[in-house]
Amino acid sequence: MNRARLRTDRIATYIPAEEVKPLCPHCGREIDGLYQQQLDESFGKAYLWFCTNCRKTLGVSHRKGFWMG
Numbered sequence: 778m779n780r781a782r783l784r785t786d787r788i789a790t791y792i793p794a795e796e797v798k799p800l801c802p803h804c805g806r807e808i809d810g811l812y813q814q815q816l817d818e819s820f821g822k823a824y825l826w827f828c829t830n831c832r833k834t835l836g837v838s839h840r841k842g843f844w845m846g
């Protein structure tokens with residue numbers, strides 16, 4: 778058992794899923810698009826991504842901050 782850690786970058790097959798819509802984990806409805814809201818912060822720009830149906834936040838991404846790429 779030397780594979781204690783799951784390395785997601787070693788998944789062999791990626792299946793294109795253009796025809797499959799993801800589901801929002803909050804409202805359970807299909808996600809046709811995401812709202813993106815830009816946050817200006819002192820350490821760079823951050824983007825909030827949230828569901829167009831229930832408006833709950835699905836993720837945050839940072840871009841060009843000085844402390845991470």
Ligand SMILES: [Zn+2]
Pocket residue numbers: 801802803804805806828829830831832833
């Ligand atoms: Zn939702």
